[in-house]
Amino acid sequence: MARRGYALSDIAIRRPVTTIVASLLIVTAxxxxxxxxxxxxxxxxxxxVVTITTGYQGASPQVIDT
Numbered sequence: 001m002a003r004r005g006y007a008l009s010d011i012a013i014r015r016p017v018t019t020i021v022a023s024l025l026i027v028t029a030x031x032x033x034x035x036x037x038x039x040x041x042x043x044x045x046x047x048x049v050v051t052i053t054t055g056y057q058g059a060s061p062q063v064i065d066t
Contacts, residue, residue, distance in 0.1 A: 012019040056064050 054064055
């Protein structure tokens, strides 16, 4: 008699063909779902604009840039 918590693993060991068929059904369902998902190669993405303001009196733009 299987202990509680080990029932699923006991079934998988006693009936390997059922386990293989169930695994193949899950993989097949996953592949079918993957094929039905719409995927866009280049989606339209809004580009964000970032503005940075610094105050460093007397410094050149090159010094502030580094």
